[in-house]
Amino acid sequence: MNNLFDLHLQIGSRRARQHIQDTPLWQLKQFTRKKKVPDLSSLEKFERSRKRFERKDRLLAIASLSRFAKLDIGREKRKGLPEVILAEGKLATDVAKITQAMLKRTGRAVVSRLTGSQVKAVRSIIGKEAKIEYFSRSRMMVVKSHSYTPRQSGGRVGILTAGTSDIPVAEEAEVIAREMGCETRSFFDVGVAGIHRLFEPVRDLLKWEADVILVVAGREGALPTVVAGIVDVPVIGVPTSRSYGFGERGLSALAAMLQSCSLGMAVVNIDGGVGAGAVAALVANRVGEYRTRVA
Known part of the structure; x- marks a missing residue:
């Protein structure tokens, strides 16, 4: 925080953007008041720009997994629903790797239309790393990290x-x-x-x-x-x-x-x-x- 105002003056630099981006607006205001800086309009504009950037960033949040999968890890923030991994037609090893990658990135993986061999592959690679729920009628699986907190919407x-x-x-x-x-x-x-x-x-x-x-x-x-x-x-x-x-x-x-x-x-x-x-x-x-x- 000591050089924060100087960084603000050099807002064009990548490092300055990162420092201010990581600092809440109320903290920036408090700091500038101590420094007797009367005009906060530029900081407020930057805060609005940062929020717009975060919204755009959610649209583009993708994690590549080797050459065979690109995980839409930002889908839940963007759309309010999780990416569902369709297991149908995929190799059992690929389903297991995709499930594990999604689990590590988001704390949860939802998989649909699994075969018996795919279920075994997922259980094998996940082990005790997370909680696995398998629904045999629908062939759906939900894998959650032990620290995952489920959402309650009231719907x-x-x-x-x-x-x-x-x-x-x-x-x-x-x-x-x-x-x-x-x-x-x-x-x-x-x-x-x-x-x-x-x-x-x-x-x-x-x-x-x-x-x-x-x-x-x-x-x-x-x-x-x-x-x-x-x-x-x-x-x-x-x-x-x-x-x-x-x-x-x-x-x-x-x-x-x-x-x-x-x-x-x-x-x-x-x-x-x-x-x-x-x-x-x-x-x-x-x-x-x-x-x-x-x-």
Whole structure:
């Protein structure tokens, strides 16, 4: 701090920028008052410039891992959601190395669509270095350092599935929403073939004041339309590939949801649990922030 004002006068130098960048504005003001420097406008302008630089820096935060991966380590600060490592199609050793690198950089790694060999590779390279949660239905994994503090946003995401076979996709969404700080509440196997099963879960979610409801369905994909017609919160339809025959592999479910006559409903891609969870959590987190402010 002794030469701080001299450094400010030489603001163009790289070293001066670094010293002032690392010093809070209140400390700079206190120092300049002691030095009887009346005009702080240039310091305040620099502080604004520094904040703009930090915002831009978040957009560009990338960590290269050899030649096979570039980690978007700034995504959570930039977008409010973590980078999710898609394991599908990758070598087990590459998945393990990427997971380890993300863990070291951010304190957490979220991985989707793992195979058995990939799970073993990650467990082998991580060891006891961090806590590993593996969700066998959805083949999702969350790896956290022992010092990692999870976010709590106050957002609430409700999840419904038409059938038991839709649970893996629903669990993808559930994991992502929780990792983004939301509370989740899920009800499974409440499809339109036995529509009386739906009423109690919907009543529960509305009483809980869910901010968004994800509805996961295969076959004819009717459940999201029904739910969207009876609730006053946004509904996200998630078609799954759990179907066969005409319109197989989720095509009928996707088409039906896109053609829905119930307003207030959006649709993601077939088996798009990760994307659905991310969208739902972004919406719920905004509501959660407002709920916290007015409480």
